Amino acid sequence: MEIFDLTIHELHEKLQAKELSSVEATRAMLARIEAVDDKVNAYITVTPEQALAEAEAADKRIAAGDIATLTGIPVGLKDIFITKGIRTTCGSKILSNFIPPYDGTAVARLKERGAVIVGKLNQDEFAMGSSNESSYFGPVKNPWNLECTPGGSSGGSAAAIAARTATATLGTDTGGSIRQPASHCSCVGLKPTYGRVSRYGVIAYASSLDQVGPLTRDVTDAAIMLGAVAGYDQMDSTSVNTPVPDYVAGLGAGVKGLKIGLPSQYFIEGLDPDVKRAMDEAIALYKSLGAEIREVSLPHTEYAVATYYIIATAEASSNLARYDGVRFGHRTEDARGLAQMYAKSRAEGFGSEVKRRIMLGTYALSSGYYDAYYLKAQKVRTLIQQDFLNAFQEVDVLLTPIAPTPPFKIGEKLADPLQMYLSDIFTIPVNLAGTCGLSIPAGFSAAGLPIGLQLIGKPFDEQTILSTAYSFERETQWHQKTAPL
Amino acid sequence: MKITRAEVEHVAKLARLDLSDPELDTLTVQMDSILTYVEKLNALDTDGIVPTSHAVPMENAFRPDERKDSIGVEAALANAPQRAESFFRVPKVIE
Known part of the structure; x- marks a missing residue:
């Protein structure tokens, strides 16, 4: 070695x-x-x-x-x-x-x-x-x-x-x-x-x-x-x-008697068969180690991606306002006046994905749209967080896939940003809820590509997902x- | 259409982004598709739901108001695109 x-x-x-x-x-x-x-x-x-x-x-x-x-x-x-x-x-x-x-x-x-x-x-x-x-x-x-x-x-x-x-x-x-x-x-x-x-x-x-x-x-x-x-x-x-x-x-606490929840909304049709197989094997292993497996429900899962792409882009549009070419970072060489310097420095310095998210976030926060988008998303975030708190009344950890598919090809999803965003469906809810999650190697697809298993824990209970x-x-x-x- | 090209141009102004015509065209299509997708939130009744702005319930975080060293003028200006003496230099603000 x-x-x-x-x-x-x-x-x-x-x-x-x-x-x-x-x-x-x-x-x-x-x-x-x-x-x-x-x-x-x-x-x-x-x-x-x-x-x-x-x-x-x-x-x-x-x-x-x-x-x-x-x-x-x-x-x-x-x-x-x-x-x-x-x-x-x-x-x-x-x-x-x-x-x-x-x-x-x-x-x-x-x-x-x-x-x-x-x-x-x-x-x-x-x-x-x-x-x-x-x-x-x-x-x-x-x-x-x-x-x-x-x-x-x-x-x-x-x-x-x-x-x-x-x-x-x-x-x-x-x-x-x-x-x-x-x-x-x-x-x-x-x-x-x-x-x-x-x-x-x-x-x-x-x-x-x-x-x-x-x-x-x-x-x-x-x-x-x-x-x-x-x-x-x-x-x-x-x-x-x-x-x-x-x-x-x-780390050595073991899983005997541990209650592991399987959120039904994460084991949907369309899940890649290799990913599904890896999850089934992991569930069987945990059962054999003495864990108790239960189905749970996180009913607002399907709203997580939409909620995230409003909240995250809104916060990004605010955070990235600091890149204005004044104190640090790229400054355009081609500007008349301060306002043009800001707009050109930013247009030259940011790539297309960053521009897209700044634009979405600026729109979601703009006058007349704030309630419809940003405030609405913050309210749905409450419902998503509540889903997790409810599930953790019944179980100690949640077991889910990390991604619906094994790794995709370079260039495969570039043309359609929405499809790219949807590939994060199983990880985004954890951030919205503010709790902890980890990925651990759980197998390979038929094509030899890695598949990860997600364990989600109660807030500040990293210890249990680590020992699990x-x-x-x-x-x-x-x-x-x-x-x- | 959830968003028009004129609105996209307006948002670009608000965001201080000097976007090209092709960029504005592409963004109009992409933002329309994403905004159409996020419409699905309207299927949920959220009347009376308290919005979450922060994942962990928290009061204001206070600390003692004590004098501490700052990084100093030279370090603060080290990344300045342009400087003059101990200032950041910028183009004329008022034409």
Whole structure:
């Protein structure tokens, strides 16, 4: 097994036993990026000098006996995370030269623990997309099949795990942007409860939905990463001040007597037969492990996509007003007067998906339409959240597919934005409800493409979905398969 | 039609986006299709439902009003497309 194949916990053991140094591990990862990233395009920016300096610092810490689980581990960050002195583009032309003056909280917490940042990962522009095709820096290819998308918007973060070009990564999830690419690339991806991880220093898309989370090789690594970044932060007034449990210590809880709910609205006709089969196998496995399976109802599921594309675009149109060519970012060279400078800088700097969402959001918030669209969507959001609270009166976790189909081909859904939006039907409701969900590898289609399983938990009960996923992982080998790169 | 090309042009002005004619044409078709789709929300009776603007029930988050260091003028201006002394430079505001 190569160094770049190791999980965080495996690499940590080797670093602790001094079988390996962080500099060696980091060099191996940088060489791996050099060898395969041309094919995958997971990275926008690779940072070898900083990474090796951080690795040397980590080795000093380890030599002094000061080692945390993440000390010396090579990690990658979605390019939505502000990084001091390292270009941060958010996948957009408008930020293609932006060098932030500070680190966001999640990044600072990784660095405090001695993690080594190897680079910034490709993504859909401003996290708007389900396929990574909206990046200004070109599409990411799925390491399992280079003709397919890796999903989005954290496609680079997922593809880097599958391509073995980072030991672990951070992504963000607004409507499925961690879980869906994790599913399409056969890795573990966790979207924590809204408020669990600080959003300070994360470039905003839809502020009431955005949440930071890890993408990893296995469930233990996801628990390690969540434990590192979770917790209250004074710099994010929406972060919630509840204690962060030791997620790793709680992984072995098992599923005996656990009540797992199957929302009938997620097991509909039109679900790809390979996806259906993978779900049936997972359900059978959980039954055999002593879990109690119950059907539940989330009656407002069919309204989630419409609700999301009003709320998210409205918030985006407001958040993205800051890109005006004044203080940072692209400024047009061709403008007379201030108003024209704003409009031309934005038109030149944003790609078509971002423009489309700004336009939809501006329309939904505009005079005369606010009540019909935005207020209506906020009310339906209440009904969707209530569905989940009702279901969690009856069961402990929900089990669903992540996506209706395995990964689709690059270009396949570009012509019809609505079809692209509808592919997020099983992940969006979790963001609207504000609760937590994860994706875990659950099989492959007949064509050899990954299929993910979603476990949805009660608000702030990441521990139960992690331990439920861990029980599944111990009985299956899907997470050990490697992409044919 | 849920939205006309003239309305799309108006929204582009509100959004401060200088869009080309082909972009406006495409957006008129796409926004119409998406707005038609979201009409389905009208099938739901939401009278008396309290709107959710935030997933976690929360009061105002207060902190002590204490002096802290800021990033400083040079760091704040480092990404400025154009600067003059300690200011962001912009085109003339009033013609």
